[in-house]
Amino acid sequence: MEEKSVKKELIKDEEVLKLANDMKEKYDIEKIKDWVKNNKLEFEHGGTKYRARHLSPQDKEELNRLRQDKFGELIQNKNVLLEKALIEVYKDRGIDVEDIKKQITNVENEIISYQLKLGEMLSKNVDEVVCKVWKEKIEAAQLKINSLIIQKSHLLEYSLENVLLNYVISVMTYLSLDKFENEQWIKAFNSFEDFNTMSDEEFVKKAVQLTTVINYF
Secondary structure, three states: OOOOOOOOOOOOOOHHHHHHHHHHHHOOHHHHHHHHHOOOEEEEEOOEEEEEOOOOHHHHHHHHHHHHHHHHHHHOOOOOOOHHHHHHHHHHOOOOHHHHHHHHHHHHHHHHHHHHHHHHHHHOOOOHHHHHHHHHHHHHHHHHHHHHHHHHHHHOOOOHHHHHHHHHHHHHHHHHEEEEEOOEEEEOOOOHHHHHOOOOHHHHHHHHHHHHHHHHO
């Protein structure tokens, strides 16, 4: 399997909810609720005003059609393996992806346990020094789980499921994006090809993040 840069991939399956959680931390939760309620997330880039919005029923129909077409294309490609098959290939090469999954689950359980313990300490007004110990345990566990998730994502980068997901997120972003021009909102891109060949990685990353939040929050 060729080693390819993961920098250009838009999003991984584990990142969908993580993006929403990151946005919750970055912005006031009530502000995000207002954004979502108003069906838009506006932002500026390169002097142009853009917005990410909820997909319309027509957009969803097109997204589903393109998803089905892409799945049909991928399933016929013998070089694109389903995740289960790819995991077996790695296993034959001495890389246990299932073990990484188990480690992620175990650390998730550790974090929950630590959080419960911390909550108990806080409810009892325990000394801050003691609470700090549990906070540090949570932070250390979170770093560990992030590392494991990245490792798993990289290994399964080119499974059929992830290739399809990346494609779907790209199409969703294209369909969701508008720009403000001549005192009105219009489609940001004339075609999916125009969006897909966009060379401004900073813009694409921002658009994907906001589109994900508005449609998954």
